[in-house]
Amino acid sequence: MLRFLLFIYLIISFNAGFAQNSKAFSNKKFLKKLKQDVEYMKLKKRVVHEYIHAKPGHWGEFVKGVDEDLATQQKYVAFTFDACGGEKGSGYDKELIEYLRREKIPATLFITGKWIDSHFETFLELSKDSLFEIENHGLNHKPCSVDGESEYGIRGTANVGDAFDEIEANAKKIEALTNYKPKFFRSATAFIDEACARMAFELGIITVSFQVLSGDAVANTPDSVITANVLTTVKPGAIIIMHFNHPKWNTFEAMQKIVPELRKRGYLFARLNKFPLKSNKN
Numbered sequence: 001m002l003r004f005l006l007f008i009y010l011i012i013s014f015n016a017g018f019a020q021n022s023k024a025f026s027n028k029k030f031l032k033k034l035k036q037d038v039e040y041m042k043l044k045k046r047v048v049h050e051y052i053h054a055k056p057g058h059w060g061e062f063v064k065g066v067d068e069d070l071a072t073q074q075k076y077v078a079f080t081f082d083a084c085g086g087e088k089g090s091g092y093d094k095e096l097i098e099y100l101r102r103e104k105i106p107a108t109l110f111i112t113g114k115w116i117d118s119h120f121e122t123f124l125e126l127s128k129d130s131l132f133e134i135e136n137h138g139l140n141h142k143p144c145s146v147d148g149e150s151e152y153g154i155r156g157t158a159n160v161g162d163a164f165d166e167i168e169a170n171a172k173k174i175e176a177l178t179n180y181k182p183k184f185f186r187s188a189t190a191f192i193d194e195a196c197a198r199m200a201f202e203l204g205i206i207t208v209s210f211q212v213l214s215g216d217a218v219a220n221t222p223d224s225v226i227t228a229n230v231l232t233t234v235k236p237g238a239i240i241i242m243h244f245n246h247p248k249w250n251t252f253e254a255m256q257k258i259v260p261e262l263r264k265r266g267y268l269f270a271r272l273n274k275f276p277l278k279s280n281k282n
């Protein structure tokens, strides 16, 4: 009996500790903690000072400072899956992730701080899986802008300080939880201004867009359309953008057609860290 009670006690205290831990890393708490971090605030002050009068430059998915491809002519493509988080983006496509595991498809997962908050345990589990590379999709899923741009009705970061937190605070959060500091950043909606991309670069982060737009993020897109979008535009080195935060979208269904066809064509799959990246703008 005593042993049983001790067992129950351990289970309860483990779960309580876990919940407490996940709370301590919530966006709100984590940002509050960073505000007391001398190094973080020193860096933020320096960056804000440097960019406060910077012109935003072009706004878009393929602006200067953003990479879209793996720099290789070999038959590799990179699947990237975003988890946006927030009210309409906090699902988890477990079927898709299990499929990637079953098929041993390495992939890059761009994850926001918001999504981590709603899937703390799953996030930790994904981060421990060597098949996946965890990268930065921003703290609050705000498109990165130094002057408050918006895209698809999603409000971007309001100013330089906000843009800095969007990028750097989520990088720090992922690092604190996984011991890996993300190398890549994909802005929410993939839209970004040139000043933000430059700022990320100075922080040691490469901003990534995509070369192949799967179109899975447009609600109710049939899997046949997603499949065709990928298979008609894919080429060696292509970075493909998809999502794993909407189990009801047809990403998983499409992947079951895309993967065998790409394999038939002789393609292999890589995470972003396998090759240097390049831009298609030159």
Ligand SMILES: [Zn+2]
Binding pocket: 082, 083, 084, 137, 141, 188, 189
């Ligand atoms: Zn997103």
